[in-house]
Amino acid sequence: MPIRGFHGPVAVLVAFITLGVVYGVWFAYAVFLVALVEDMGWSRSLTAGAISVVSVVHGLSGPFIGRLIERYGAHRVIALGGILFTVGMALTSQVQNWWQLYITFGVISAAGIAMAGWVPFIVCVERWYGDNLGTALGFALGGVGFGILVGVPIINLLVEAFSWRGAFLVLSAIGPIWIVPAALFLLKLPPVSAPVNGPVAASTDDNVASGTDSPEAALETPLYHDWVLHTALASPRFWLAGGCFFTGACVAQILLIHQFAYMVDQGIDKTESSFIAGIIGVSSIVGQLFWGRLSDRIGREVTYTLAAVFNLMAVVALVYLASILALWVAVAFAVCVGLGYGANAPIFPATSRDLFASPFFPTIFGTLAISGSMGAALGAWLGGFLFDLTGGYAAMLWVSVVLALVSPVLLWWAAPRHANPAPAIR
Numbered sequence: 001m002p003i004r005g006f007h008g009p010v011a012v013l014v015a016f017i018t019l020g021v022v023y024g025v026w027f028a029y030a031v032f033l034v035a036l037v038e039d040m041g042w043s044r045s046l047t048a049g050a051i052s053v054v055s056v057v058h059g060l061s062g063p064f065i066g067r068l069i070e071r072y073g074a075h076r077v078i079a080l081g082g083i084l085f086t087v088g089m090a091l092t093s094q095v096q097n098w099w100q101l102y103i104t105f106g107v108i109s110a111a112g113i114a115m116a117g118w119v120p121f122i123v124c125v126e127r128w129y130g131d132n133l134g135t136a137l138g139f140a141l142g143g144v145g146f147g148i149l150v151g152v153p154i155i156n157l158l159v160e161a162f163s164w165r166g167a168f169l170v171l172s173a174i175g176p177i178w179i180v181p182a183a184l185f186l187l188k189l190p191p192v193s194a195p196v197n198g199p200v201a202a203s204t205d206d207n208v209a210s211g212t213d214s215p216e217a218a219l220e221t222p223l224y225h226d227w228v229l230h231t232a233l234a235s236p237r238f239w240l241a242g243g244c245f246f247t248g249a250c251v252a253q254i255l256l257i258h259q260f261a262y263m264v265d266q267g268i269d270k271t272e273s274s275f276i277a278g279i280i281g282v283s284s285i286v287g288q289l290f291w292g293r294l295s296d297r298i299g300r301e302v303t304y305t306l307a308a309v310f311n312l313m314a315v316v317a318l319v320y321l322a323s324i325l326a327l328w329v330a331v332a333f334a335v336c337v338g339l340g341y342g343a344n345a346p347i348f349p350a351t352s353r354d355l356f357a358s359p360f361f362p363t364i365f366g367t368l369a370i371s372g373s374m375g376a377a378l379g380a381w382l383g384g385f386l387f388d389l390t391g392g393y394a395a396m397l398w399v400s401v402v403l404a405l406v407s408p409v410l411l412w413w414a415a416p417r418h419a420n421p422a423p424a425i426r
Contacts, residue, residue, distance in 0.1 A: 007128060007188040007190075008125075010187070011121075011187055011188075012136055014124075014182050014183075014186050015125060015140035016139065016142060016143035017178070017182070018078070018116055018121065018178070018179055019121060019141065019143035019144050019147065020146045020150075021147060021178065022081075022085065022112070022113045022116050023143075023148070023151075024146075024147025024148060024150065024151025026054065026113060028151040028152045028155040031156045031159055032155075032168075033048055033051075035163070035164040039163075040098075046098050049102065050101050050105050050106045052106075053106030053107065053110065054106050054110040054113070055373060055380075056373075057110035058113060058117070058373060059370050059377070060373075061111060061366075063370070065115055065362075066123075066363035066364070066365060066366030067363050068115075069120055069362040069366075070360060070362050074121075075124075075183045075189065076184075078115065078179065078183035079180045079183040081111070081114065082112065082178075082179025082183060083112070083180065084108055084112030084115060085109060085113060085172075085174065086172045086173070088105060088107075088108035088109030088110075088112050089109060089168050089172035089174075090172040092105045092109060093165045093166070093168035093169045116179050116183075118369075119366050121140060124189060125137055126353050127190055128190065132296050134292040134294075134295035134300070134303075134346045134347065134350045135292050135296050136292070137292050138288045138291065139292070141345035141346060142285045142288045144345060145281050145284040145285035145288060145345075148281045149278060149282060155167060158171075227356045227357070227360060227422040228358070228364075229363050232364045232368075233367075234423075237355055237414045237420060238368065240411075241351055241411070241416075242368055242371035244304075244407050245344075245368070245369075245371040246374060246375035246378075247403045247410065248304075248372070248403075249344060249371075249372040249375035250379035251311055251379065251400050252311075253375070253377075253378075254383040254400050255314055255315070255318075255340075255341075256280065256341065257380045257383060258384065258396065259280075266322055266325060276331065276334045279335060279338065282338065283336075283339050283342065285342070286342065287307070287341065288342040288343075288345045288346055291303050291304075291343040291347060292346030292347070292350070299416075299417050300351050300411065301412050301415070303347065304411050307340050307342070307347075308340065308343075308404050308408045310340035311340035311341075311404040312401060312404050313332075313340075314333050314336035314337035314340055315397050315401055317333035317336060318397060319397060322393075340404075344372070348369075348372060349365060351416045352365045352369075355414065355420045356368075383396050
């Protein structure tokens with residue numbers, strides 16, 4: 001366990017601010033979407049496709065980013081992400097065609113967000129906090145919720161004052177002003193230790209099996225007992241954890257993305273629906289802090305199961321809203337869904353570290369994080385598909401109930417509460 005001094009808290013603070021900035025821009029794309037449709041005359045689906053590209057690039061880049069972190073350090077990867085973010089934002093301000101938007105925002109900016117995003121910052125925080133990791137991640141990743149809360153109104157003001165092109169140019173300054181210098185001068189990491197259980201000499205039985213007959217020969221072929229990507233991929237607990245992340249992210253996106261349209265369809269005013277979105281942002285921050293701390297005390301499985309109850313209560317609130325149109329029911333939904341969603345941010349990476357602690361954790365976690373990204377992408381699409389297919393919300397809500405029940409079951413099977421020793425490899 002490294003001595004944190006003030007470097008651990010500084011890493012958490014830098015993570016909070018930077019994650020709030022980059023993901024605030026991502027989630028504020030709804031503001032740009034309206035402006036782009038009005039100014040460029042593109043269809044809503046074509047313009048919204050850029051954010052789908054962002055989701056795919058962000059998710060699939062995880063293993064590559066993990067490998068870069070292992071080779072060059074998280075702080076350099078974050079700084080490079082800040083540069084890509086700046087380039088992507090500046091180029092997006094000049095687009096004339098939809099395909100240019102897909103490249104500049106969907107690929108370049110998304111790569112910058114990913115490299116200055118949650119994978120490298122989780123590694124930064126994880127390195128300093130061997131214990132109380134859930135608590136530390138709760139504070140660090142609370143920046144995402146804060147960015148969602150304040151990013152939309154701020155970016156809306158920028159668009160109104162400078163147009164969408166000017167807003168993108170203003171946002172491009174975030175890289176050189178904050179992301180790059182914060183990464184290079186504020187972030188400090190403890191040295192990476194050698195494999196925690198190796199190298200160790202092979203046993204006599206191993207020598208016989210391998211055809212060697214001396215301890216000296218055994219020392220020439222050491223065994224390592226640390227998780228690497230290919231051994232993690234061979235572990236059933238990797239896939240169970242991935243299944244939990246996939247289903248948990250899927251149900252969260254179904255409820256978060258489609259709640260605004262649901263409430264408007266039930267007769268709630270759009271202004272009041274926007275107010276509900278703000279409550280979700282606040283309650284998600286509270287959830288991240290609370291669940292992260294609780295998971296360190298009573299375990300990831302119990303904590304995540306309690307959070308799943310709030311997702312179920314959110315579905316019940318939506319059903320109740322259809323029969324009794326009352327603002328307090330909508331507020332109850334917002335509080336419940338924010339608390340339920342808030343468990344994902346600290347518990348997913350903490351579970352990953354519990355299961356696969358290793359000097360090679362960045363690549364393992366970057367790969368495992370794909371499941372959450374793909375679940376989120378599916379959830380956003382699935383809610384709309386089920387509505388179009390059935391003409392109502394009942395199917396969407398039933399699917400949400402099933403996912404909310406299945407996700408914690410998969411986490412119990414993955415069992416981060418139990419030790420997960422790595423197999424010996426040469």
